[in-house]
Amino acid sequence: MIRKIIHIDKEKCNGCGMCANACHEGAIDMVNGKAKLVRENFCDGFGDCLPSCPTGAISFEEREAPEYDQEAVRRAQAAKNLENHQEHHQGGCPGSRMAQFRHDGETPAPVNAAKPVSRLAQWPCQLKLVPTKAPFFDGAKLLIAADCTAYAYAGMHEEFMRGRTTIIGCPKLDAVDYTDKLTAIIRDNDIRSVTIIRMEVPCCGGLQRAAEQALRASGKFIPWQVVTISLDGHIMD
Numbered sequence: 014m015i016r017k018i019i020h021i022d023k024e025k026c027n028g029c030g031m032c033a034n035a036c037h038e039g040a041i042d043m044v045n046g047k048a049k050l051v052r053e054n055f056c057d058g059f060g061d062c063l064p065s066c067p068t069g070a071i072s073f074e075e076r077e078a079p080e081y082d083q084e085a086v087r088r089a090q091a092a093k094n095l096e097n098h099q100e101h102h103q104g105g106c107p108g109s110r111m112a113q114f115r116h117d118g119e120t121p122a123p124v125n126a127a128k129p130v131s132r133l134a135q136w137p138c139q140l141k142l143v144p145t146k147a148p149f150f151d152g153a154k155l156l157i158a159a160d161c162t163a164y165a166y167a168g169m170h171e172e173f174m175r176g177r178t179t180i181i182g183c184p185k186l187d188a189v190d191y192t193d194k195l196t197a198i199i200r201d202n203d204i205r206s207v208t209i210i211r212m213e214v215p216c217c218g219g220l221q222r223a224a225e226q227a228l229r230a231s232g233k234f235i236p237w238q239v240v241t242i243s244l245d246g247h248i249m250d
Contacts, residue, residue, distance in 0.1 A: 017058040018078045021048050025070035027192075027219035029185050032062035032071060038086045039093065046218035054079040055086050068190040132174035140182035140191055143198075150202035153178040157195070157224050158210040159217045160186075165246045166210075173210060173240070184219030191220065195227035199235065207237040213249060 021032075021041075028046040040055035041048055041062060048070070050056060058081065063071050135149035140157075156177040163169045163181070180198075182191060199207070209224045211217035221239055228237055241249040 014080055015075060016078055017073055017075050018053060018056050019050060019060060019062060020072050020074040021050055022070045023047055025068045027068050027184055027190050027222060028215065029067060029219045030216050031065040031188065035062045035065040037061060039089050043215055046215055054082040057081045067188045129170065132170040134178055138179050138181055140180045140194065141187060141189065143180055145194060145197035146201050149178050150198060150204065152203050152205060154206045155204050156208050156210065157220065159183060159212050159220050161212050162210045162242050165212060165244065166242045167246060173208065177208065182220060185216040191223040192226045195224055196230040199227055199233060200231040204235055207235055209239045211239065211241055213241050213243050
């Protein structure tokens with residue numbers, strides 16, 4: 014049948030997952046870091062997911078699609094509710110899942126260990142607050158870091174922030190597409206290199222994709238790298 018159904022533009026999707034959370038019917042899943050309409054018969058065509066999309070990647074279209082199956086949706090919701098009840102300690106989003114790590118908090122630091130020094134080189138550092146052009150970007154080695162990385166990885170200041178201009182953000186909580194701003198920062202300043210540090214959770218992919226797209230859109234050839242931090246605070250290969 015021909016009916017109204019949502020369309021997700023993969024190019025605009027930043028992988029934040031907000032539409033999947035907003036879709037009460039469960040029609041949308043995150044696949045390879047992108048939102049995808051995987052159950053067309055679960056989409057009622059009302060568009061609860063549209064307002065939640067920060068990049069405007071979701072629109073309506075009229076095309077051939079299976080009829081909305083309300084009964085199948087109810088069965089899926091009941092199964093999901095049961096799963097959540099049985100595993101109430103875990104969140105549905107991998108980035109929200111609870112986990113506890115065992116660190117030896119009783120072992121003191123070496124006697125000759127130097128007191129940690131902050132390596133933050135400028136203010137502001139939040140991506141939503143930094144200007145697109147500033148003196149601290151001139152000749153900078155740019156560090157684009159997901160908010161949680163500084164808490165997860167103990168060596169963040171010495172190993173990554175030292176000697177770099179640091180900007181931070183969370184694509185899920187900030188609910189904004191960073192691509193345009195990062196493009197302007199890289200294009201309009203003398204950036205020497207870019208390091209992207211993200212957590213292993215899927216929602217962090219939005220930050221990485223925005224930075225990669227900005228590098229391409231800037232028209233510059235700049236050395237860059239991506240470093241992924243595990244939930245228990247290690248650099249992943």
